[in-house]
Amino acid sequence: MPQYSQKTMDLFMNPKNVGSLDEASPRVGTGVSGSAVCGDVMKVQIEIGDDRRIADAKFKTFGCGAAIAASSLATEWLKGKTLDEAATLDNQTIADDLQLPPVKIHCSVLAHEAVLAAIDDWKTKNGLPVAPREKADTHEGHCAG
Amino acid sequence: MPVKTPIYLDHNATTPLDPRVLAAMMPYLTEHFGNPASRSHSFGWKAEEAVEAARAQVATLLGAAAKDIVFTSGATESDNLAIKGVAQMYRQKGNHIITALTEHKAVIDSCKHLASEGFEITWLSPDANGQVHPDQVAGAITDKTILVTIMAANNEIGTINPIAGIGEVARKRGVFFHTDATQAVGKIPIDVDAMNIDLLSLSAHKMYGPKGVGALYVRRRNPRVRLTCQIDGGGHEGGMRSGTLNAPGIVGLGAACELCRAEMATEGPRLTALRDRLASAILSRIEHTRLNGHPTQRVPNTANISMAYVEGESLMMKISDIAVSTGSACSSASLEPSYVLRAIGVPDELAHSSLRISLGRWTTQDEIDYTVDRLVKAVKDLRDLSPLYEMAMAKNK
Ligand SMILES: Cc1ncc(COP(=O)(O)O)c(C=O)c1O
Numbered sequence: 373m374p375q376y377s378q379k380t381m382d383l384f385m386n387p388k389n390v391g392s393l394d395e396a397s398p399r400v401g402t403g404v405s406g407s408a409v410c411g412d413v414m415k416v417q418i419e420i421g422d423d424r425r426i427a428d429a430k431f432k433t434f435g436c437g438a439a440i441a442a443s444s445l446a447t448e449w450l451k452g453k454t455l456d457e458a459a460t461l462d463n464q465t466i467a468d469d470l471q472l473p474p475v476k477i478h479c480s481v482l483a484h485e486a487v488l489a490a491i492d493d494w495k496t497k498n499g500l501p502v503a504p505r506e507k508a509d510t511h512e513g514h515c516a517g
Numbered sequence: 518m519p520v521k522t523p524i525y526l527d528h529n530a531t532t533p534l535d536p537r538v539l540a541a542m543m544p545y546l547t548e549h550f551g552n553p554a555s556r557s558h559s560f561g562w563k564a565e566e567a568v569e570a571a572r573a574q575v576a577t578l579l580g581a582a583a584k585d586i587v588f589t590s591g592a593t594e595s596d597n598l599a600i601k602g603v604a605q606m607y608r609q610k611g612n613h614i615i616t617a618l619t620e621h622k623a624v625i626d627s628c629k630h631l632a633s634e635g636f637e638i639t640w641l642s643p644d645a646n647g648q649v650h651p652d653q654v655a656g657a658i659t660d661k662t663i664l665v666t667i668m669a670a671n672n673e674i675g676t677i678n679p680i681a682g683i684g685e686v687a688r689k690r691g692v693f694f695h696t697d698a699t700q701a702v703g704k705i706p707i708d709v710d711a712m713n714i715d716l717l718s719l720s721a722h723k724m725y726g727p728k729g730v731g732a733l734y735v736r737r738r739n740p741r742v743r744l745t746c747q748i749d750g751g752g753h754e755g756g757m758r759s760g761t762l763n764a765p766g767i768v769g770l771g772a773a774c775e776l777c778r779a780e781m782a783t784e785g786p787r788l789t790a791l792r793d794r795l796a797s798a799i800l801s802r803i804e805h806t807r808l809n810g811h812p813t814q815r816v817p818n819t820a821n822i823s824m825a826y827v828e829g830e831s832l833m834m835k836i837s838d839i840a841v842s843t844g845s846a847c848s849s850a851s852l853e854p855s856y857v858l859r860a861i862g863v864p865d866e867l868a869h870s871s872l873r874i875s876l877g878r879w880t881t882q883d884e885i886d887y888t889v890d891r892l893v894k895a896v897k898d899l900r901d902l903s904p905l906y907e908m909a910m911a912k913n914k
């Protein structure tokens with residue numbers, strides 16, 4: 373286990389936005405990234421308000437401290453954003469903010485992927501076109517599954 | 518009673534130095550600083566005397582003759598010397614070595630090194646409890662086999678192998694038997710004659726001695742094992758391991774062996790009781806947990822437990838005032854889950870969820886009870902955070 377930054381430790385110990393939203397609701401988009409076999413699964417949910425902004429964001433994460441801190445940071449950042457803004461979330465920003473060591477960069481990638489998947493899920497539910505997306509392979513590289 | 522933190526429950530990684538061992542070593546770090554190989558003055562004689570006394574202490578713990586003990590820098594070196602030393606010495610006789618998937622990296626990588634030089638390695642699969650059986654070994658021996666190397670006890674799961682049976686099979690077939698007993702020596706009785714062991718690796722820092730010193734038992738009679746030395750030089754240790762002897766470290770190893778020998782009969786049951794108290798409390802108070810390794814054939818101090826739906830590194834962070842280790846990929850440099858747990862068929866999800874808790878000489882019941890309470894709370898908190906737990910519970914509804 374690496375020495376984490378104070379911010380990572382704080383977010384790990386007291387993560388924000390833990391929980392679940394109603395997956396069946398048309399207002400809610402759900403995205404899951406990672407896999408249990410690889411040791412990390414992240415679920416991010418967003419609720420889109422009438423103003424087309426993210427009214428709420430929740431997560432549940434099975435993974436290391438960095439993954440949990442990254443989920444908390446990402447969901448907190450999402451709130452109030454439009455979908456277009458949300459899609460610009462950059463995993464490097466999360467990694468820098470948490471001062472993640474190189475072996476933990478993929479945990480921030482995981483958060484990024486879950487957010488994009490949640491956006492796509494909401495769009496699909498609401499009849500909007502979804503652009504095909506290449507899956508980041510950073511995570512596959514880590515898991516020999 | 519409040520316990521003092523941090524609590525150390527990672528004794529399979531390394532142990533603290535016993536103050537009595539330190540006291541035995543001190544004079545050899547200070548006034549008796551001589552080189553044991555200096556034959557011409559009292560400084561050398563004093564150091565040599567101490568080294569030979571330590572050699573006898575190590576031998577006594579193993580039921581061996583003192584002259585069969587070769588001092589090394591630790592178990593990694595002992596494993597390398599035993600495996601490569603036999604392979605190179607007996608290459609004319611055969612090129613086949615038998616080992617197992619759950620061995621320590623020092624054994625695995627020594628064997629892989631030899632494979633790259635043309636040796637044939639048979640990698641035996643342990644059973645679901647982690648044991649390799651004598652009949653598996655017997656079935657793998659061919660007329661090209663020169664060495665069987667199977668560990669006495671596993672460092673991650675604590676499973677004890679039936680080494681007496683394996684030794685018997687190897688001896689009957691005229692094949693040398695090496696055992697990496699780093700995690701067994703000092704914890705359970707070992708007798709190299711009764712168990713037909715020809716080579717045995719051990720390390721001081723796993724038994725309350727100092728780091729950087731260990732030994733290799735090399736049988737000199739019935740049958741005699743010869744080794745190609747791996748470190749050339751002044752011909753110390755009967756030519757098997759050159760280099761000025763680490764006299765204070767060796768004195769520490771000797772003292773550590775003596776203490777383990779004297780205390781094993783009381784310390785073994787004490788640790789077994791504490792370890793079982795820990796394991797049964799975890800298994801009964803936390804749902805969806807399982808013990809990895811053999812239910813009974815296990816060294817007294819080790820419990821390896823998977824707590825489903827919770828990732829091991831995050832669990833260790835939650836209980837950061839308690840030092841343990843995990844088989845999760847997230848905490849390994851390679852980002853691979855434990856190969857030992859994989860080899861015994863633990864699904865990867867549960868390998869990521871595993872904790873190894875290894876007790877030691879100063880572990881108290883209060884520490885164990887505190888650890889269980891902390892774990893119960895930490896697992897609950899992390900399951901509240903776990904999408905896998907949520908999915909599993911939804912399915913069960
Ligand atoms: C079974 C086993 N073999 C070998 C070693 C290596 O011992 P050392 O640290 O003395 O090189 C260890 C310790 O990590 C071990 O547990």
Ligand code: FES
Pocket residue numbers: 411412434435436437438439475476478479846847848
């Ligand atoms: S989730 Fe596995 S290293 Fe972060």
